[in-house]
Amino acid sequence: MAPRGRPRSFDRDEALERAMRVFWERGYEGTSIRDLLDAMGVSPPSLYAAFRSKESLFREAVERYERVEGVVTARALTDEPTARAAIEVMLRGNADAYADPAKPSGCMTVLSATVGMPVHAPVRDFLRELRLRSQDAIQHRLECGVAEGDLPSGVDTATLAMFYTSVLEGLSVKARDGASREELHRVIDCAMTAWDALTTVQRPAQVGRRPRPVERPA
Template sequence: MVRPREFDEHTALTAAMMVFWEKGYEATSLTDLTRAMGIQRPSLYATFGGKESLFQAALTLYAERSLIFIRQKLQNAPSARSAILLYLQGIADSGDGRKPELGCMCVNTIVELAPHHQPFTQFTREYQQQLTALIQSVVENGIHTGEFSQNLDASSIAGAIVIAAVGLAVTMKSCPDHSVVEQAIHQIIKMLD
């Protein structure tokens, strides 16, 4: 007879996500994971299949939560311009209540693993495409309402904003001068003029 799990899988996965987000894939040990998750190694392997598959599950959870959070932030903004400004300032200020130096777990994965691990290259590329689609819809709405010029190419602008956001997320890991970051954000926003 199979013994029932004595832990909540979602809670354990969330704990693992936080450890991977803070330390990165390579620097996270199985001991770090089992301690944070409150489980033993056999349970980790039985439930998640090992460190790499656990990381994939944690990254997927992070991406899902991140996209929901960003979508809500964009939809609740009073205008298209303010939506994009709030998105970028959220990266700089970590509007979700976390430390900006943690960066974005997906961006961290781009830097750490995507160059030499094809599944993570593909995953992070798809995440960026989803972000771009969210931003593109905001730009298209701004064009439709007359807030932005009809001459803007929504797809190109959205791609440029996401690339800038990825760079901003990486930059925030070094705790840069906030005034320099604010100036950069305002320059990015000028692309919408």
């Protein structure tokens, strides 16, 4: 029999997975310590001994989310042969994940803490940094497309990356609002229809000598 007062042993990885799902579903401020204890099946001493604080647990849960759920974006940006294919596969793969009924809807890093009490600003800054890192990865893939001749030089890769990041994050919000997989994919159809217009570079007309007027006979 374990000594009296000893924290109950538990599977740390499984407990972290359960905490991740609670934060994913309810957000950072919407999740109480009681919610976490119930979901993880641990005692307060065990939780604090393993994770130190709610914020530390949340950060670790987000990192787990990025490792497990973030592979959709990482694989699309790495594996697809063209920039256009990478963006489309990224959007469609994430839309499928966002609408998966077996998981909380939407994206954890988008939905967990965009607004809240000033005391929780470090959590919001942490998530903002992750979202910007994702946008940077998208821009890097677009820049590779320019370098490889897949996209024309002069394309505004920063704005293009921000546009498709906005689409991606919007899909997350719409999924949380109850949009179906089919509805999300129709939005992606529209976003990809805009690709050609967004990646066309208008070249300035060549400036040369003005042609001499033709002298007409009197």
